[in-house]
Amino acid sequence: MIREIGKYRDGRIVYYVDDKTPSFGYIAFGVIDRGTNVLQARPTTICPQNCIFCSVDSGLKSTHRWAEYIVHPDVIVNGVVKALEVKGCSVEVLLDTIGDVLTYPWLIELIRKLREIPGVKSIALETHGFLLSKQLVDKLSNAGLDRVNLSIETLNPDKARFLYGNPAYDLRRVLESIEYLVKETPIDLHVTPVWLPGINDEDLVEIINWALKIGAGKKWPPLTIQKFNKHKYGRGWNLKEVSWSEFWRFIEKLESTLGVRLHWTMDEWGMHYARRVEPPFHRGELVEVEVWGRGWLRREYLGVIGDKSLIGVYTRRHHLIPGRRYLVRIIENEDGLLIGIVEKAIS
Ligand code: SF4
Incomplete structure (x- = not known):
């Protein structure tokens, strides 16, 4: 069941999702199985930022949303256990969310519970880092987190505050926390900036050099550049979107200029296709x-x-x-x- 636990000023309802709730079927929360050994796990939809390019219109000033969810950890745990029964192989659990997972109040408890499940080989999370601190990094490490995918689009503090739509975004703290994470804990770092054509072309070069300098990619690839795409219910309709061929030309140019690799095979990611949890219902039913x-x-x-x-x-x-x-x-x-x-x- 869900229960209303709060409201945004714009009228968005915040629901708590209890532990009896099914784990599959909904894009906003729960577990998503796309037929590989990576399970997407979404325990919250809340986000403290308001990125101008957000593909899911998340955060402080959302216009398309009218509800947010915070989910009991067992909804995620139950879904992962069920998927493992079907898959016949070990899995990575990727806490990816349509918000920022660092806002999740039971994040450490959830990672600990996932760590105890036989068959969970690795646990990763995606974040823009607003809430990162060295103390949180220590807690994540002790709980058994394996990797952070950090989305960061600039190393300029003013530009970051503009792009992320929150004047409280403290880039210096985020970078310090991430550098601490790489140096002082076993957690790996994968840096995943979104290329915003005409806005952060030069910033990407700085980000790539920074990521490699601090030691991203201990076990997984260090960097992937993401393509900005306009989405029906996303933000950034005034931003430039390029074709896939232009995107790959840009990536290849970066690769040859900087002498780095920026795209990877599934194999290099340790990813492969695996049996999926079949949807219990069909289209048209x-x-x-x-x-x-x-x-x-x-x-x-x-x-x-x-x-x-x-x-x-x-x-x-x-x-x-x-x-x-x-x-x-x-x-x-x-x-x-x-x-x-x-x-x-x-x-
Ligand atoms: S891009 Fe990520 S951090 Fe930014 S508003 Fe969207 S969900 Fe939040």
């Missing part, structure tokens, strides 16, 4: 859904199909009422992420 409350995006609702799966639900005409049941047609089930449209109310 009619299912009975209990609506629990708001979905993460405006007009979307969060529902559950028995104890089997979460689902994002839309309606053509009416508001949906939490606690009521609806007959829903599934229109999307890619990677087990279910989206449905209400056909009629049942109760």
Whole structure:
């Protein structure tokens, strides 16, 4: 079940998601299995930044969202255990979220619990680092975290505050914490800046040199440059987006100028395809859904199909009422992420 525990000034509801909730089916939280040995795990949607290029419109001034979620750690743990039963191989758990996972109040407890699961080979998290500190790095290390994927788009403090939409972003503390992480703990660092064409072209060179200088890539590749893409419900519609061929030309030029590698095979990442948790429902199928409350995006609702799966639900005409049941047609089930449209109310 979900329970309302707070509200943003803009009206967004914050829900607590309890431990009886299914782990699969919803993009905003829980576990996502895309058919490899890497499981995406999403225990929160909250973010303290407001990046001008955010692909999921997260953070302080979101315009598309009307709900946020904080999830009981066991929802993640149960999903990982279930996936392991299916996969027949060990997995990496990547805490990637549509917010920033460092805001998650039970992060250390969750990493400890994941560490105890036989078959979890590595645990990594993605962050922009707003909440990083040396003390937190020590806690993450003691809990058993293996890698941090740091998204950082500039080494200029003023530019960082602008790009990240929060005047409190303290770049110096983030860099110090990360350098401490690399030098003083076994945690590895993978640096993943987004290239914002015309905005941070030169900054990328500095970031690459910094990452290599401090020792990123102890065990995994040190750097990957991400492509900026415009998303229907993301921010950055006024920013420049380049084609994939232009993107790869830019990466190859950086590689040859700096003498570094910036893209990697799945093999080099230790990634491979693996059996997936099959979605219990198919596209076109009619299912009975209990609506629990708001979905993460405006007009979307969060529902559950028995104890089997979460689902994002839309309606053509009416508001949906939490606690009521609806007959829903599934229109999307890619990677087990279910989206449905209400056909009629049942109760
Ligand atoms: S890009 Fe990441 S850190 Fe920035 S607002 Fe989006 S979720 Fe938050």
